Amino acid sequence: MGRWEPDAQGRLGRAALELYLDPGYEQTTVADIAARAGVTERTFFRHFADKREVLFAGSAAFQQTVLSAIADHTEATTALAAAAAGMDAAAAFLQSSPDPTFARRRAAVIAANASLQERELLKLATVTSASASALVERGFEPDEAAVAAEAAMAAFRLAFERWIASDEPLDLRELVAEGVARFRSLA
Amino acid sequence: MGRWEPDAQGRLGRAALELYLDPGYEQTTVADIAARAGVTERTFFRHFADKREVLFAGSAAFQQTVLSAIADHTEATTALAAAAAGMDAAAAFLQSSPDPTFARRRAAVIAANASLQERELLKLATVTSASASALVERGFEPDEAAVAAEAAMAAFRLAFERWIASDEPLDLRELVAEGVARFRSLA
Numbered sequence: 001m002g003r004w005e006p007d008a009q010g011r012l013g014r015a016a017l018e019l020y021l022d023p024g025y026e027q028t029t030v031a032d033i034a035a036r037a038g039v040t041e042r043t044f045f046r047h048f049a050d051k052r053e054v055l056f057a058g059s060a061a062f063q064q065t066v067l068s069a070i071a072d073h074t075e076a077t078t079a080l081a082a083a084a085a086g087m088d089a090a091a092a093f094l095q096s097s098p099d100p101t102f103a104r105r106r107a108a109v110i111a112a113n114a115s116l117q118e119r120e121l122l123k124l125a126t127v128t129s130a131s132a133s134a135l136v137e138r139g140f141e142p143d144e145a146a147v148a149a150e151a152a153m154a155a156f157r158l159a160f161e162r163w164i165a166s167d168e169p170l171d172l173r174e175l176v177a178e179g180v181a182r183f184r185s186l187a
Numbered sequence: 188m189g190r191w192e193p194d195a196q197g198r199l200g201r202a203a204l205e206l207y208l209d210p211g212y213e214q215t216t217v218a219d220i221a222a223r224a225g226v227t228e229r230t231f232f233r234h235f236a237d238k239r240e241v242l243f244a245g246s247a248a249f250q251q252t253v254l255s256a257i258a259d260h261t262e263a264t265t266a267l268a269a270a271a272a273g274m275d276a277a278a279a280f281l282q283s284s285p286d287p288t289f290a291r292r293r294a295a296v297i298a299a300n301a302s303l304q305e306r307e308l309l310k311l312a313t314v315t316s317a318s319a320s321a322l323v324e325r326g327f328e329p330d331e332a333a334v335a336a337e338a339a340m341a342a343f344r345l346a347f348e349r350w351i352a353s354d355e356p357l358d359l360r361e362l363v364a365e366g367v368a369r370f371r372s373l374a
Contacts, residue, residue, distance in 0.1 A: 080373050117312075118305030125308055147369045150341035158333055182334045184374045186267050 009047045009057070011037040016054040017102070020109040025051075025116065055106060055116060056123060063127045065093045070134040079140040083152035084180040086131055090156060091172040104164045128153045155179030196234045196244070198224040203241040204289070207296040212238075212303065242293060242303060243310060250314045252280045257321040266327040270339035271367040273318055277343060278359040291351045315340045342366030 015036035019028040030051055034044045048054050069089030076082035094103050110116040128149050135145035159175035202223035206215040217238055221231045235241050256276030263269035281290050297303040315336050322332035346362035 114309065115305075118302075118309045121308035121312055122301065122305045125304075143369060146345050147341070147366070147373065150345070151338065151370065151373055154334070154337035154341065158337070179334070182330060183338065183370070186334065186338055187371045187374050 008037065008039050008043050012039065012044055012047055013054055013057060014099075016051065017105055017109065020055075021105060025109055025113050052116065052119060055109065056119065059123045059127075062090060062093065063130060065089050066127055066131055067134045070131060070138065074138075079135050079138075079144045079148035080151060080180065080184065082135055082138055082140070083131055083145075083148040084155070084177070086134075087152045087156040087176050087180070088173055091159070091176045094160075095172050103160075107160075107164045124153060124157065151183040152180060155183055195224065195226050195230050199226065199231055199234055200241055200244060201286075203238065204292055204296065207242075208292060212296055212300050239303065239306060242296065243306065246310045246314075249277060249280065250317060252276050253314055253318055254321050257318060257325065261325075266322050266325075266331045266335035267338060267367065267371065269322055269325055269327070270318055270332075270335040271342070271364070273321075274339045274343040274363050274367070275360055278346070278363045281347075282359050290347075294347075294351045311340060311344065338370040339367060342370055 012033060016028070016033045019032055019036060028051065030041055030044050033051065033054070034041045037044075048057065066086040066089060070082050070086040073082055073085035076085050097103065110120050131152065132142070132145045132149035135148060136142050140148070156176055156179070159172060159179045162175055163170050163172045199220060203215070203220045206219055206223060215238065217228055217231050220238065220241070221228045224231075235244065253273040253276060257269050257273040260269055260272035263272050284290065297307050318339065319329070319332045319336035322335060323329050327335070343363055343366070346359060346366045349362055350357050350359045
């Protein structure tokens with residue numbers, strides 16, 4: 001394999017996900033992933049720190065999507081509405097993926113492995129805290145911002161679980177909006 | 188050390204926490220913990236699967252406290268009120284510890300290590316799901332139960348963070364109640 005490796009990262013990600021589903025995450029080595037993607041192990045390590053990170057390569061873009069939406073939706077007059085705009089953008093981001101089965105297959109791999117579940121929760125907790133900070137930047141009170149960010153993220157997680165579990169195609173943005181509405185009617 | 192080891196588990200837990208704070212979690216071995224507690228490594232492994240589990244030995248009791256309170260507070264007429272009763276019991280449980288600095292010192296160890304933070308988040312997510320199931324058992328709708336369990340746990344986590352960060356003694360139960368009230372007024 002020469003230096004010219006078009007979309008090596010994308011191919012590595014797809015190869016890894018296939019192998020993590022079968023034969024399984026624990027059974028797969030970096031060498032296996034590189035071989036299936038047709039690149040060297042060295043190329044793998046140019047793109048990912050380890051095999052776990054392949055599954056979290058989209059985290060930064062996900063967080064950036066949420067934070068940009070919170071900053072941009074200046075018409076949102078409550079912290080929850082602004083936080084919900086962030087999660088609506090996250091839902092749109094996942095739904096617009098060129099491979100609509102990716103999120104579902106990735107979730108199946110994560111659900112089968114406690115250490116991956118833990119990592120996913122920490123990544124989402126990081127997005128929640130960053131969202132709360134973005135809401136404070138927007139001028140909302142810190143306590144209100146923290147609660148709104150938690151509520152919006154919980155609405156997103158519950159919506160996402162339902163979305164990937166459903167056999168029929170559902171609209172993730174609608175599910176998120178319904179979840180946010182449920183938090184709004186907790187009173 | 189003979190077979191008679193009064194409160195070996197308690198001594199191991201205290202020894203581990205001291206060592207995890209200084210010299211640090213990564214620097215501490217099971218042999219170090221056993222030596223400080225005055226027991227054999229074999230005794231350590233009779234009580235804990237590994238050094239990480241020492242920090243999570245209280246998780247089952249914590250979850251049981253929450254679930255019992257949800258089941259017992261039959262006067263709670265909304266899912267959020269019942270979920271909040273669970274978190275109030277959890278707060279009382281932590282505050283009534285014979286060593287009131289334990290929770291704070293444990294949190295400092297966890298905050299310093301990403302893999303421990305991840306484990307803590309998974310444990311709390313497990314309590315959240317179990318709470319939602321307990322609310323469904325109580326007759327609340329699954330969607331309402333899930334949102335109430337998430338809101339109550341988020342209120343607990345935010346309250347706990349404030350409680351351990353404060354230099355003055357605060358009432359964790361009051362902080363949890365304030366957090367729940369904030370979720371109630373999200374509308």
